[in-house]
Structures are given as structure tokens and as C-alpha cells.
Amino acid sequence: MSAVPRFGRVATGVAQKHLESFAQMTPGVMSAVLLSADGFEVASLQVGRGGAARLAAMGSSLSAIGSAIAKEAGIVECSRMIIESDSGTVVIMNIPDARPPLSLAIVAGDGGVLGQLLWAAKNCCIAIARAFRE
Amino acid sequence: MSEHEFKIVFTGPMGAGKTTAIAAISDEPPVSTDVVNTDRAAFDKPETTAGLDYGRIALDGGASVRLYGTPGQLRYRFLWDILGSNAAGVIVLIDAAQADALVQLDAFVDAFGGGRRAPIVVGIGRSGQSGALPLDAFAQRLESHGLTLPVFGVDVRRRDDVLLLVDTLLCLLELDDASRRTA
Numbered sequence: 001m002s003a004v005p006r007f008g009r010v011a012t013g014v015a016q017k018h019l020e021s022f023a024q025m026t027p028g029v030m031s032a033v034l035l036s037a038d039g040f041e042v043a044s045l046q047v048g049r050g051g052a053a054r055l056a057a058m059g060s061s062l063s064a065i066g067s068a069i070a071k072e073a074g075i076v077e078c079s080r081m082i083i084e085s086d087s088g089t090v091v092i093m094n095i096p097d098a099r100p101p102l103s104l105a106i107v108a109g110d111g112g113v114l115g116q117l118l119w120a121a122k123n124c125c126i127a128i129a130r131a132f133r134e
Numbered sequence: 135m136s137e138h139e140f141k142i143v144f145t146g147p148m149g150a151g152k153t154t155a156i157a158a159i160s161d162e163p164p165v166s167t168d169v170v171n172t173d174r175a176a177f178d179k180p181e182t183t184a185g186l187d188y189g190r191i192a193l194d195g196g197a198s199v200r201l202y203g204t205p206g207q208l209r210y211r212f213l214w215d216i217l218g219s220n221a222a223g224v225i226v227l228i229d230a231a232q233a234d235a236l237v238q239l240d241a242f243v244d245a246f247g248g249g250r251r252a253p254i255v256v257g258i259g260r261s262g263q264s265g266a267l268p269l270d271a272f273a274q275r276l277e278s279h280g281l282t283l284p285v286f287g288v289d290v291r292r293r294d295d296v297l298l299l300v301d302t303l304l305c306l307l308e309l310d311d312a313s314r315r316t317a
Contacts, residue, residue, distance in 0.1 A: 006172055006173075007172075036170075036172050037169035037170050037172075037184060038169050038170060038171055038172050038173065038182050038184055039184055039207070039209050039210065040172060040173070040209075053209065054209075054212070056209075057209040057210055057212070058212065060169065060184045061167075061184050061185045061205070061210065061213055062185075063169075063184070064167035064168075064169050064183075064184035064185035065167055065185040065186065067167070068165050068166065068167050068185065072165065100170045100172050101169065101170055
């Protein structure tokens with residue numbers, strides 16, 4: 001389920017471009033979904049239509065639960081969550097200061113380096129945040 | 135799970151009052167995963183649950199009840215299954231003033247096994263409100279599907295109303311337990 005009209009066509013178009021260049025320049029990225037905190041797909045990359053909606057909903061749940069756990073543990077704010085398996089990685093990263101709140105969910109295969117993925121994802125989130133503030 | 139610890143799930147559509155109901159009875163401040171609601175067309179409220187609600191109440195005699203709330207939107211269906219797993223019972227909350235209240239009742243009762251997997255109690259909010267469906271409509275709807283489930287009118291902000299739902303569910307669990315022992 002896409003929520004593009006609610007988030008503005010210009011900002012979501014810019015976010016889509018950022019996702020594309022992020023995937024091109026970062027080894028191992030298989031798919032990515034920009035999602036609202038309440039689980040709507042805002043922009044997506046290399047994911048089937050149903051898959052993007054599901055990843056958006058699941059990503060928002062993980063982000064919300066991560067924030068609740070961080071608060072419970074007294075570390076205030078959850079900025080990202082990393083799920084690792086033998087065959088790949090899923091990263092849920094919050095877009096800083098986005099209004100409404102947004103997160104980026106990334107699925108990567110085992111071909112990349114986690115540090116490189118996180119660094120590139122963080123830069124992508126900063127660029128997307130700028131698009132949604134302007 | 136301890137023999138004297140029960141897991142109860144609160145479910146129902148967006149805006150039915152699941153987060154409010156758990157907050158009304160939990161002995162400790164509930165865990166909430168509310169986020170900004172961007173879908174004001176679906177329901178006009180500032181926040182919505184994206185993960186789960188969690189609270190806990192202690193009962194007489196050392197028993198306790200863990201209270202879990204689900205998100206209400208269909209896109210979070212995967213969490214209904216996760217949270218419903220191993221639940222001793224389910225409380226379905228429905229807002230009688232919502233246009234599709236009966237369809238919502240069918241959907242949530244069906245998603246949680248129609249009372250066959252675990253007992254279900256139904257709480258109907260705003261049934262006295264102008265334009266809302268009366269309480270009987272919900273009981274009749276269930277009967278039309280061959281289901282006899284307890285249905286109560288509730289104000290989820292009132293602790294006693296929510297405790298009535300929990301107490302009824304615990305009574306059903308005791309009855310199930312007793313009938314298994316005598317079988």
C-alpha cells in the first residue's frame with residue numbers, strides 16, 4: 001500500500017533517486033523500502049509490490065518495538081536495528097528528524113561488508129531527511 | 135508460562151480502544167509502541183500502535199495476567215498471529231459507531247480462531263451513541279455464524295468495564311479447565 005500523496009510527490013521522487021544511487025553504489029543491497037512510522041511504503045527499490053508493503057509494515061513494527069525497548073533500557077532512542085543471518089542482513093534505520101517520522105528498511109545479501117552498508121545507509125538517510133525537510 | 139500466569143490478547147480495529155483498555159487496568163505503566171498516524175482518513179487520531187501494547191495485572195492468590203494489545207490495521211496481520219500464539223484467551227474490542235463494525239467483528243473473531251483455539255470475549259464500545267449499532271446486533275451477528283460468545287457493552291476508559299471482560303475470560307478458562315478434568 002503506497003502513501004505517496006500524503007508525503008508529497010517531489011519528496012518521494014527525490015527519495016526514490018537516493019535509494020537508487022544507494023543501491024548502485026553499495027555492494028550487497030538487494031532491496032530497500034522507505035516507510036512511514038505507521039507502516040506505509042513511501043518509496044521502494046527492487047521489491048515486488050506486495051513485498052514492499054509487507055516490509056514496510058514489518059519494518060515499522062520493528063522500529064516501534066526497538067524504540068520501546070531502548071526506552072525501557074534507559075538508552076533513550078533507537079536509531080537503527082540490525083538483523084543478521086548466515087545469508088544476509090536486514091537493517092532498519094530511522095530517518096533523522098523526518099516529519100512525519102520515516103525509516104529505511106534495507107535487505108542485503110552476504111556479498112557486502114556490514115560497516116560499509118551501515119555507512120552508506122546512514123548517508124542515504126541523511127539525504128532523504130533533507131528532501132523531506134525542504 | 136507458569137500455571138498461574140495467563141496471556142490475554144486485546145485485539146480489534148484501529149480506534150477500538152485496545153491501548154486505552156490495557157492502560158486502564160495494568161498495574162504497571164504499559165509498554166506502548168504508538169507512532170504518528172499518517173492515515174487520518176482511516177481514523178482521525180494522532181497516534182496508532184505499530185508494534186504492541188503490553189501490561190500486567192496481579193490477581194488474588196498470586197496469579198497474574200499478561201496483557202498484550204495488537205495493532206488494528208490489516209497490514210499488521212502478521213503480528214496478530216505472533217501475539218495470538220499461546221494466548222490463553224482473546225478480547226475483541228469493536229467500536230459500534232464505526233460504519234463497518236459488524237464486518238470488523240467477523241474479521242477479528244475469525245482471525246483469532248472463532249473461539250475454537252482460545253476463548254473469546256467481545257467488548258463493544260460506544261453502543262449507546264447516536265447512529266451506532268445496538269449491542270444485540272453484535273450478538274445476533276455472531277449467532278448467525280453459529281458462535282455464542284459473551285458480548286458486553288464497555289467504556290474502555292473505565293477500569294471496571296475492562297476488568298469485567300478479563301474476569302469473564304478467566305471464568306471461561308476455568309470452565310474449560312474443569313470440563314477437561316471431568317472428561
